[in-house]
Amino acid sequence: MKISVWDTYVAREDGKTMHFDILVPTTTEDKDCIFSYGREFLSKKPFQTAELSSRECKFCHMEQAADAIADTINKKGYYIIEMENCE
Template identity: 40%
Template sequence: MSTKIQKKVNVWDTYVTKKNGEIMHFDIIAPVEVNDTSIIYDYGKLYIKSKNQEGQTLTSNQCRLCHIEHLRPEWEEEIIKKGFFIIEMEGCN
């Protein structure tokens, strides 16, 4: 009998102060194998840039590993394509 191995992802809880002073809260979802924080921060900076917030600070004070969970099917395609998935929580639009 074979056991199906579930893929795991890290969830990085991220808060960034926007140019207007408001807080942008989002989660960066990345494979557990990606544990280099500089890569995670680069993912966050790409997302921030996509929201016209380029240049805003993103460090360990704003982005921390929160927990590990199972990869959800709705995240998988984007993680395969870009390496990460963003869950927008608050103030992202």
């Protein structure tokens, strides 16, 4: 499965910056939909964060997804890779 990677940086209430990638099929082009996936991810965190918008989340590149990631995307519509300060 070919996917789009959206590079995302969101400020936390403690001053740290979260960095995570939102992975979606290349056919998913609606930014509001992609941002809603990021907001859903953030809503499950035990701390407050700043708003997620086009300033914090930008298209980065396309790549081929690993099978496990593709399986999750087929079920949920997206996959999140936590990079920094997501815990």
